[in-house]
Amino acid sequence: MQELWGRKVLLKEIKQLTNHYQCLPTMKERTSRSIQCLRCGQLHEKQTVKLFNGVYFCPACIQLGRVDTGQCFYHLPEPELIPRSVDFSWEGELTKGQQEVSDSLLTSADKGESKMVWAVTGAGKTEMLFNTIHDCLGKGKRVAIASPRVDVCLELFPRIQAVFPNEEMILLHGKMEEDYRYTKLLVCTTHQLLRFFQAFDLLIIDEVDAFPFVGNPLLQYGVVQAIKKDSSLIYLTATPTQELMKMTNQNQLKLSILPARYHRRCLPVPKIKWSKHWQKKITHGKAPKGLITLIRQLLVDNDLLIFCPSIVQMEQLEKILNGIFSDIPLTCVHSQDTDRIKKVLNMRQKAYRILITSTILERGVTFDGVSVIVLGANHPVFTVAALVQIAGRVDRKMIYTAGEVWFLHDGCTQTIKEAVQQIKKMNRIGRERGLIDEL
Numbered sequence: 001m002q003e004l005w006g007r008k009v010l011l012k013e014i015k016q017l018t019n020h021y022q023c024l025p026t027m028k029e030r031t032s033r034s035i036q037c038l039r040c041g042q043l044h045e046k047q048t049v050k051l052f053n054g055v056y057f058c059p060a061c062i063q064l065g066r067v068d069t070g071q072c073f074y075h076l077p078e079p080e081l082i083p084r085s086v087d088f089s090w091e092g093e094l095t096k097g098q099q100e101v102s103d104s105l106l107t108s109a110d111k112g113e114s115k116m117v118w119a120v121t122g123a124g125k126t127e128m129l130f131n132t133i134h135d136c137l138g139k140g141k142r143v144a145i146a147s148p149r150v151d152v153c154l155e156l157f158p159r160i161q162a163v164f165p166n167e168e169m170i171l172l173h174g175k176m177e178e179d180y181r182y183t184k185l186l187v188c189t190t191h192q193l194l195r196f197f198q199a200f201d202l203l204i205i206d207e208v209d210a211f212p213f214v215g216n217p218l219l220q221y222g223v224v225q226a227i228k229k230d231s232s233l234i235y236l237t238a239t240p241t242q243e244l245m246k247m248t249n250q251n252q253l254k255l256s257i258l259p260a261r262y263h264r265r266c267l268p269v270p271k272i273k274w275s276k277h278w279q280k281k282i283t284h285g286k287a288p289k290g291l292i293t294l295i296r297q298l299l300v301d302n303d304l305l306i307f308c309p310s311i312v313q314m315e316q317l318e319k320i321l322n323g324i325f326s327d328i329p330l331t332c333v334h335s336q337d338t339d340r341i342k343k344v345l346n347m348r349q350k351a352y353r354i355l356i357t358s359t360i361l362e363r364g365v366t367f368d369g370v371s372v373i374v375l376g377a378n379h380p381v382f383t384v385a386a387l388v389q390i391a392g393r394v395d396r397k398m399i400y401t402a403g404e405v406w407f408l409h410d411g412c413t414q415t416i417k418e419a420v421q422q423i424k425k426m427n428r429i430g431r432e433r434g435l436i437d438e439l
């Protein structure tokens, strides 16, 4: 029975069906010609989704198992909340900025209010959640932490389990092997939320601006469906989308800003440098002069991440650098690279000094002692969010290594300027609030 609490699943997704359940419709006719899927919210022209037996289905969320009008969703409402005692094991200490956000989250969760936390890269977001999660669990509430990115979920799960050592937890994502079971606390991908209905009193979405959540109406519908009526929805981001900012400006969403990192140093401000004809040069196997000088200079203090707009350019640059820096271990990595995980690990363990990469490493990975160069920062693949995230790879650890961020371009864009302005703005707010010590 517990298996169905707050769930919205098809018969084949259920391990053990008892006599006690509710049936919810899978699709709803919106007009005489259109029908809406009630798992992912997508509207379809009836004619285009009609099967030979007269049944309608949803192609939009079919990767989660086919929803059609010949089936129903099985569901049971979550029973009343029963306060309980929850073991909490965290010895760390929050900084002043973290404490302020943590307190505001506690209030929001209590009031059933939604909120966006804009915390700069490397601020220490996860720790700020612990008190609120603890408080909610203690009140008998059900809590989920979701992220669009599996790697974020995989990293979050053990950290949260360690803080709530005696709490039953489950991790849900597309490739999981573990069977679903009811727990009061869970970590999942945003896709998995499509299988919940009025389940959570507190739903936290980490990296809300990341692919594939951003601009994805299916996943956003899933969030709205997964929360209870008087629940609190918390969005966490270092680079909020314009849509989220608009919601906070219109006061539909409360906003808390954490403008400074836990180590109280300001965010490294990117240096912008013009690199004449760099694309033409590397296509012809030649090194842009300024780039080589810069690499030499940055390698004195730190290892180096070089972001490139395309795989071809990454590979061309790798060849050129191998010729010039024959004694320096380097490699390149991109999304189609089967050795991707191994290479990233090797870079973290200092087996390489230079890693040439695509935007796959713009977030989610922390390297010790690195500087960053974005080659072709004016390319459209580097959005404001991508540039801010990339700059945020530098100086994340407690020990200062004088890491630098360089944006190289052959035509400065508004996007580059906006990214730099956003970083400077956060540093300004951090100083004003006394959260930054000057070096």
Ligand SMILES: [Zn+2]
Pocket (backbone or CB within 6 Å): 037, 038, 039, 040, 041, 042, 058, 059, 060, 061, 062, 067
């Ligand atoms: Zn659907």
